Structures are given as C-alpha cells and as structure tokens.
Amino acid sequence: MLKYQQIAEEMERYIEDHGLKQGSKLPVIEALMKQYGVSKSTIIKTLELLEKKGIIFQVRGSGIFVRRQNRKGYISLLSNQGFKKDLEDYVLTSKIIELEVRKPTEEVSINLNMDLNEDVYYVKRIRYINGQTLCLEESWYNKSIITYLNKEIVSESIFHYITEGLGLKVGFSDVYLQVDKLNEEEAAFLGLEKDAPKLLVESIFHLTNGQPFDFSKVTYNYQQSQFFIQANSHFF
Amino acid sequence: MLKYQQIAEEMERYIEDHGLKQGSKLPVIEALMKQYGVSKSTIIKTLELLEKKGIIFQVRGSGIFVRRQNRKGYISLLSNQGFKKDLEDYVLTSKIIELEVRKPTEEVSINLNMDLNEDVYYVKRIRYINGQTLCLEESWYNKSIITYLNKEIVSESIFHYITEGLGLKVGFSDVYLQVDKLNEEEAAFLGLEKDAPKLLVESIFHLTNGQPFDFSKVTYNYQQSQFFIQANSHFF
Structure with a gap:
C-alpha cells in the first residue's frame, strides 16, 4: 500500500471512529501535511482518493468536509x-x-x-x-x-x-x-x-x-x- | 468548459461515432498531445476524467483502452x-x-x-x-x-x-x-x-x-x- 492510500485509510478510520457527520469540516491541507509528515502532492492524492470513495468532498476556497450516507442498514x-x-x-x-x-x-x-x-x-x-x-x-x-x-x-x-x-x-x-x-x-x-x-x-x-x-x-x-x-x- | 473537458467530450464522441468496442486501443499520450495541440498535463486530466466516467481504462505500460457497457436498452x-x-x-x-x-x-x-x-x-x-x-x-x-x-x-x-x-x-x-x-x-x-x-x-x-x-x-x-x-x- 502506498503512503497516500495509507493516510486515506487512517483518515477514513478517524471519521468513522469519531462519528463525524456529513458536513463536518476537516483540517486544511497544510495541517494534514504537518500531521502526517508528508508533501502537499501526497495529501492531494489522499484527498482525491477519499473524494472518489465518497468519504469527503472538497469546496474550493472553503475547505474539506465529511461526506457520509446517513441511513443505517443499507x-x-x-x-x-x-x-x-x-x-x-x-x-x-x-x-x-x-x-x-x-x-x-x-x-x-x-x-x-x-x-x-x-x-x-x-x-x-x-x-x-x-x-x-x-x-x-x-x-x-x-x-x-x-x-x-x-x-x-x-x-x-x-x-x-x-x-x-x-x-x-x-x-x-x-x-x-x-x-x-x-x-x-x-x-x-x-x-x-x-x-x-x-x-x-x-x-x-x-x-x-x-x-x-x-x-x-x-x-x-x-x-x-x-x-x-x-x-x-x-x-x- | 475547460480545455481538458472539451477534449474529453471530443474523445467520447469519437468513440461513440466510430462504434469502438470495449478493449479497443486508443492512441498513446504523446499522439493525443499532438492531435489536440495541448500539454501532457492537459491530456492526463482528460484521461482521468474519461476514466472516472467509465469511458476508458488505462493499463500502465500498455496503453489506453475503450471501456463500454455492451448491453442495449439499459x-x-x-x-x-x-x-x-x-x-x-x-x-x-x-x-x-x-x-x-x-x-x-x-x-x-x-x-x-x-x-x-x-x-x-x-x-x-x-x-x-x-x-x-x-x-x-x-x-x-x-x-x-x-x-x-x-x-x-x-x-x-x-x-x-x-x-x-x-x-x-x-x-x-x-x-x-x-x-x-x-x-x-x-x-x-x-x-x-x-x-x-x-x-x-x-x-x-x-x-x-x-x-x-x-x-x-x-x-x-x-x-x-x-x-x-x-x-x-x-x-x-
């Protein structure tokens, strides 16, 4: 597993474990770079993967937010x-x-x-x-x-x-x-x-x-x- | 519409109009750069979009291929x-x-x-x-x-x-x-x-x-x- 995939898994688990709801704001790119000790391009790849998987959505100029389906049992x-x-x-x-x-x-x-x-x-x-x-x-x-x-x-x-x-x-x-x-x-x-x-x-x-x-x-x-x-x- | 989106539409239309089947090989990146007169990064963005839309798939070291569902009326x-x-x-x-x-x-x-x-x-x-x-x-x-x-x-x-x-x-x-x-x-x-x-x-x-x-x-x-x-x- 590549570094950006690993970080994506960690972030996904964090969202899950903390029960973050749809629309919850996540740290900005610079903060994530610091937190995981990786380059900007790695974090961007991480976020692209999480976006594809429907875990987050990014709003230009506004930030990174949790995306989740809200129904149980589906x-x-x-x-x-x-x-x-x-x-x-x-x-x-x-x-x-x-x-x-x-x-x-x-x-x-x-x-x-x-x-x-x-x-x-x-x-x-x-x-x-x-x-x-x-x-x-x-x-x-x-x-x-x-x-x-x-x-x-x-x-x-x-x-x-x-x-x-x-x-x-x-x-x-x-x-x-x-x-x-x-x-x-x-x-x-x-x-x-x-x-x-x-x-x-x-x-x-x-x-x-x-x-x-x-x-x-x-x-x-x-x-x-x-x-x-x-x-x-x-x-x- | 941005340039890469425009090229993606053109390529999609080309595949459609020529009835290319799943697995048909498309030109390599360098040929597409020449054909559309754009940079490598633009073509890469185009291909990423076409891949997300399920129009093509890329095989590392092998090329770019047509992806299509084969059933009518769905x-x-x-x-x-x-x-x-x-x-x-x-x-x-x-x-x-x-x-x-x-x-x-x-x-x-x-x-x-x-x-x-x-x-x-x-x-x-x-x-x-x-x-x-x-x-x-x-x-x-x-x-x-x-x-x-x-x-x-x-x-x-x-x-x-x-x-x-x-x-x-x-x-x-x-x-x-x-x-x-x-x-x-x-x-x-x-x-x-x-x-x-x-x-x-x-x-x-x-x-x-x-x-x-x-x-x-x-x-x-x-x-x-x-x-x-x-x-x-x-x-x-």
Missing part, C-alpha cells in the same frame, strides 16, 4: 468488501450449493470473453443476514485467472482471496440491475413465495488490464434489499 | 442527463401530475436539511418510454436554491434547467435503492397490478458546496427497469 452496491464494512452489526453467513469446474454457457462465455471449451469455476451459494436469506448468488470465474477455489475459500469472502491470496488487481466492474418476479427455484432457495419481487444484480469484474474474470448473478430477497450508491459530479 | 442509474444519452432510440415523455410550492414533510426536511417552515417546490410526474410508463417521480426542491419552476420547465429535463438555466453546479448525490411491491396508488399511476414488483430509487442531490437541493423518489415500472452502473477500482 448495503453499498458497488463496494465488494463482502458487505462487512457496511453491515458491521449484522451476522453474515453463506451456504454453498455447488462448487465445480465446468464449461461456460454461451451467456457466460460472452460476458467473460472466453471460448466455450475453456474452463470456469462455477459457484452457487445462498447468503444469509442474521439468519434470514439475503441473496442467491451464482458466479463464474475464468479458471485460467482464478486457478484454484475450494469449499473453505468459497464459504468466506472470495474477493478477499482473489486480491490477497492470489494477488490479483481488480480494475473495474460493469453492473446491471433488473427488477422482476422470482421464479419457483429462486423462491424456494430464498424462502419466499413465487412471483415475489426480486432484484437481479449481474456484475462483470475486470482485472486492471481489462480482462474480465468474474461474472456473477445475484438474486436478492426484496425484504432485505436496501442499497446505497454514492455518485460524484462527473456523472452529471 | 439506463445509466447514476447519470442524470434525462436518460437521453443512453436511450437515444427511445421516445421519452412526461406527464405532470402536480407542481406547487409547499412546506416540507419531516422526511423531506431531513433529507434536504431544511426547516419545516421553509418552502419547497414539489413536482410529481409520470415518465413514459415509447408510450409505456417508465416511472412515477416525486421531487422536492429547496426553493431558496431552485427559486423558480413552471410547467414548461418541468415537462422537460429539470436538471438541464438547473445547470444551464440557473447556472448551479451539482456536486454529488446519494442514491438509495429498495425493491418492494407497488401500493394501490402507484399501481394505478403505472398501469400495473397492485403488489407487482417495484424499484424505488431515492436520490439526494447536493451542490458542490455540499448543500442538498433536490430530494427525489422515483418508483420504476419493473417491466422497464434495466439499469447499469460502472464501478471503478476504488470501490474494491
């Missing part, structure tokens, strides 16, 4: 830290339904940009929040990139394993959302009635070199589906 | 350009149900950080896509910031009016998603049966100085609800 839709950070007060568990090496379907091969005769790891699991079903998750991993998975890995955060265990760098993801009704199989897995609402989230994760390695389809229990996203100015 | 959930850019082949219309100045409810006053005795513009409209209901939209605008609205403005893109007409700068937004069942009133407006699935998207838009000015609740017709989001590495 899951960050785009961060993939195994939900843990946003749901610290909740108990999350997984049940593995399937884990095997297979050939991709056409849909999977298109989304992972693979040939039909290459291998993928297929993982199907149910995730629980405080004992209630949160989602049914199916994922396909390009086996030439994610070379090894087992039950123990898959029962924890697969993302943590990919970044820490395999040392891969995740670059970006494309996320597709769709609302629909549960079919019979999904309803059974989630313990809901057929035709109940569902949120289907399809994600394609790419390495920093642009190669897709993970295609996943997650069907959420609508009773547990509260998400937040933070958007920055470049979207407007 | 609405960008976070961009607020009146859907137009993503749904060029579709006809979008609005029907205004209500437009009036009122006092905020407690929920609205919390989300807009206003007193209960201040004024808000309340706008309720139905939006149609190719003649079918897309969503039911309720918005509350802080009247001390959005000082004037009328039927003509509200029947078009309100965001365009806010940024171009009023010259306000939008900084960031917090977006909350929830899946649920339609109540009777919503079902009637959307032309669906009660208890059909719905996606509720609540957004709070802030100016660059952090002040919230728009709180909106949009209930989507699940039959028309396909969204995409592009996420960058800082989320992982």
